Amino acid sequence: MANRHKENLPITAQGFMDEFMRLKRGSVTRRHFLTATGLGLATAVMSRVPGAISTPAYAEDLGSQMSIATWPNYHDPATFENFKAATGVAVEVNVFGSNEEMLAKLQAGATGWSLFVPTNYTIATYHKLGLIDELDLAKLPNFSAASENPRFTKEGQIDGKTYALPKNWGTTGFAVNTSKIKAPLTSWKDFFEIAQGEADGRAMVHDYQLTTIGSALVSLGLDFNSIKPEDLAKAEELLIKVKPHLFAINSDYQPAMRATDAWMTMCWTNDGAQLNRDIPEIHYILGKDGGEIWTDYYAIPKDAPNKAAGYALLNYLMDPKVAVKEHTANGAPTTDSRVLELLPKEIVSNKIVYPDEAALTPLEFGAAVTLTDPGRAELMARFKSA
Amino acid sequence: MVTAMLLGPAAAWLVVFLVLPFIAIIVFSFGERAPEGGYQPAFTLAQFANLGARAAAFANTLTLAPIGALACLLVAYPVAYYLAVKADPRHRMLLVSLVVVPFWTSMLVRTYAWMYLLGGRGIPHLLDLVGFSDVRLLNTPGAVLLGIVYGYLPLMILPIYVSLEKLDRRLLEASADLGAHPFSTFFGITVPLSLPGVMTGIALVTILLLGEYLIPQLLGGGKVFFIGNALVDLFLQSRNWPFGSAIAVTLVAVVVMVLLIAMRIAWRVAGTRQVDLM
Numbered sequence: 301m302a303n304r305h306k307e308n309l310p311i312t313a314q315g316f317m318d319e320f321m322r323l324k325r326g327s328v329t330r331r332h333f334l335t336a337t338g339l340g341l342a343t344a345v346m347s348r349v350p351g352a353i354s355t356p357a358y359a360e361d362l363g364s365q366m367s368i369a370t371w372p373n374y375h376d377p378a379t380f381e382n383f384k385a386a387t388g389v390a391v392e393v394n395v396f397g398s399n400e401e402m403l404a405k406l407q408a409g410a411t412g413w414s415l416f417v418p419t420n421y422t423i424a425t426y427h428k429l430g431l432i433d434e435l436d437l438a439k440l441p442n443f444s445a446a447s448e449n450p451r452f453t454k455e456g457q458i459d460g461k462t463y464a465l466p467k468n469w470g471t472t473g474f475a476v477n478t479s480k481i482k483a484p485l486t487s488w489k490d491f492f493e494i495a496q497g498e499a500d501g502r503a504m505v506h507d508y509q510l511t512t513i514g515s516a517l518v519s520l521g522l523d524f525n526s527i528k529p530e531d532l533a534k535a536e537e538l539l540i541k542v543k544p545h546l547f548a549i550n551s552d553y554q555p556a557m558r559a560t561d562a563w564m565t566m567c568w569t570n571d572g573a574q575l576n577r578d579i580p581e582i583h584y585i586l587g588k589d590g591g592e593i594w595t596d597y598y599a600i601p602k603d604a605p606n607k608a609a610g611y612a613l614l615n616y617l618m619d620p621k622v623a624v625k626e627h628t629a630n631g632a633p634t635t636d637s638r639v640l641e642l643l644p645k646e647i648v649s650n651k652i653v654y655p656d657e658a659a660l661t662p663l664e665f666g667a668a669v670t671l672t673d674p675g676r677a678e679l680m681a682r683f684k685s686a
Numbered sequence: 687m688v689t690a691m692l693l694g695p696a697a698a699w700l701v702v703f704l705v706l707p708f709i710a711i712i713v714f715s716f717g718e719r720a721p722e723g724g725y726q727p728a729f730t731l732a733q734f735a736n737l738g739a740r741a742a743a744f745a746n747t748l749t750l751a752p753i754g755a756l757a758c759l760l761v762a763y764p765v766a767y768y769l770a771v772k773a774d775p776r777h778r779m780l781l782v783s784l785v786v787v788p789f790w791t792s793m794l795v796r797t798y799a800w801m802y803l804l805g806g807r808g809i810p811h812l813l814d815l816v817g818f819s820d821v822r823l824l825n826t827p828g829a830v831l832l833g834i835v836y837g838y839l840p841l842m843i844l845p846i847y848v849s850l851e852k853l854d855r856r857l858l859e860a861s862a863d864l865g866a867h868p869f870s871t872f873f874g875i876t877v878p879l880s881l882p883g884v885m886t887g888i889a890l891v892t893i894l895l896l897g898e899y900l901i902p903q904l905l906g907g908g909k910v911f912f913i914g915n916a917l918v919d920l921f922l923q924s925r926n927w928p929f930g931s932a933i934a935v936t937l938v939a940v941v942v943m944v945l946l947i948a949m950r951i952a953w954r955v956a957g958t959r960q961v962d963l964m
Contacts, residue, residue: 398922398923400723400922400923400924400925401922401923403723403925404723404724404921404922404923404925407723407724407925425722428722429722501822507908509923509924543909546907546909547825547907548825548907548908548909549907549908549909550903550907550908555801556805559805559806559807560806561805561806561824672721672722672723674719674924674926677919677923677924677926678739678924680919680923680924681739681740681743681911681916681919681920681924682739682742684908684909684911684915684919685740685742685743685746685911685916686742
């Protein structure tokens with residue numbers, strides 16, 4: 301009775317080893333071995349699962365569960381379903397509002413994440429704090445360094461070692477509902493002016509110091525990444541003057557824009573593309589006076605409980621056939637020319653997702669020091685409590 | 687021995703989940719922010735000296751918490767009075783349980799529901815249909831106050847209900863027999879005797895409001911900044927754990943003071959020390 305549950309297995313452990321030794325001795329064919337052990341059936345099933353064929357055979361035990369920390373509306377949900385079908389590993393998705401929040405959780409420890417999605421300017425900090433592992437590229441055969449755009453991959457590398465692989469890049473501009481706001485907007489200067497005029501009580505800024513303070517600095521002709529006290533004082537003056545006219549300080553702006561409670565918001569590429577796709581009168585604009593360009597990466601935490609599955613999922617996501625679905629779903633531009641070739645024409649020609657090079661020129665990458673600067677954190681607190 | 691065994695689990699729970707974390711918070715509050723955020727050991731009073739940097743958040747909280755509690759009281763008292771005095775005793779238990787039913791749904795979900803009710807497609811849309819155009823409700827201090835009254839109402843109703851239910855009806859009859867107007871009976875007898883419940887409710891709601899952060903975030907659009915919001919930002923955004931800890935310790939001190947003051951008032955008005963606030 302005790303062994304009854306084993307009766308359903310195709311073969312016992314002892315039987316498997318016997319067959320395996322016979323195969324090694326050459327006394328049976330490989331076909332006999334695969335049939336006798338049930339592995340042949342498993343392989344046949346696996347090969348029917350989309351995406352499973354291009355992934356290498358999993359030498360290690362992947363377990364049955366892993367978790368990933370990422371951003372809202374950032375993946376094709378089918379990706380994780382397909383990964384589960386291919387590997388048996390269920391992926392738990394944790395959604396975050398800011399890089400700081402991710403960093404705080406990793407600093408506190410025991411997050412349980414085996415993969416996460418940090419933005420370019422945080423990787424140096426994660427490395428410095430010893431929170432991420434160098435990636436073993438041998439376990440990531442689907443990644444192709446040659447087809448990546450170096451502009452968007454360089455911050456994943458520190459001292460010649462690869463710590464993170466790019467997921468997608470993007471920009472921080474603003475979305476405007478043109479059926480409500482008639483004035484043409486082309487710059488952050490316009491954004492903060494219209495917020496106090498035509499869009500009074502209808503504009504949103506991020507609950508995020510990097511972009512909110514950075515864009516305010518840009519509108520004043522100052523550097524996006526500035527941490528100079530005199531620059532920050534000017535940005536603070538502007539933000540506190542604008543605050544009574546704002547609808548909200550919140551990074552979750554899609555619901556308010558869709559309900560037309562808000563008419564204008566600071567906005568990331570992918571949200572801009574999603575809003576414009578569903579509501580064409582919402583336009584996405586890059587400030588001609590500047591703003592942010594960014595890359596989101598995949599990295600594996602040092603204390604990841606299931607590194608094998610983390611690597612397997614990362615390799616799966618680096619498969620261009622999988623990545624193309626991800627980009628179609630989340631609307632952010634790809635860093636990988638192999639994916640670019642596979643993407644439908646209407647996505648590649650979408651100027652929100654792939655702006656002209658000239659529109660990108662004034663944009664800056666956020667800097668690591670901007671993220672951790674206490675002066676900026678205090679400014680944000682004063683802005684919010686004013 | 688039996689006492690120790692009975693108290694053991696509760697004591698262990700309190701030590702692990704209340705006393706130890708609180709000690710950690712006190713230790714953190716004397717430390718420094720590490721350059722990349724978090725905590726590094728030190729012995730400094732700098733965090734407490736810097737409390738002024740969140741003065742606006744303390745001021746917002748210390749004004750909105752009592753206002754919220756009073757608004758709750760104004761709505762809760764008539765409800766509690768009806769339940770305890772006027773309602774048909776056969777239906778009383780059903781009505782009281784109806785007060786508690788909303789607690790079965792997560793506060794977050796109920797607050798999100800208000801976001802939609804107050805947003806442009808909700809009540810303002812209906813008002814627009816009857817001629818009041820461009821009414822803005824969401825992301826205003828009024829919306830925050832509404833959220834507070836809605837969320838904390840049961841915590842105010844129940845203690846007042848309990849104290850009104852214990853009210854000796856013969857006192858009301860005596861008052862009427864002696865020719866008192868119903869108004870004087872209500873303000874001379876019912877209200878004073880229900881004050882312990884009122885004070886309990888105010889203390890409960892005020893204390894919980896001092897730590898509130900969800901309602902200002904969701905219904906205030908992030909523009910109304912409570913001390914709870916300051917704490918969330920310090921721990922999760924700027925990762926200044928020592929300063930966050932100093933604010934948390936100060937907040938605990940404020941809560942204890944509020945509780946002591948409320949207890950004193952309750953003792954005085956009730957004329958006895960037999961008043962339990964918790």
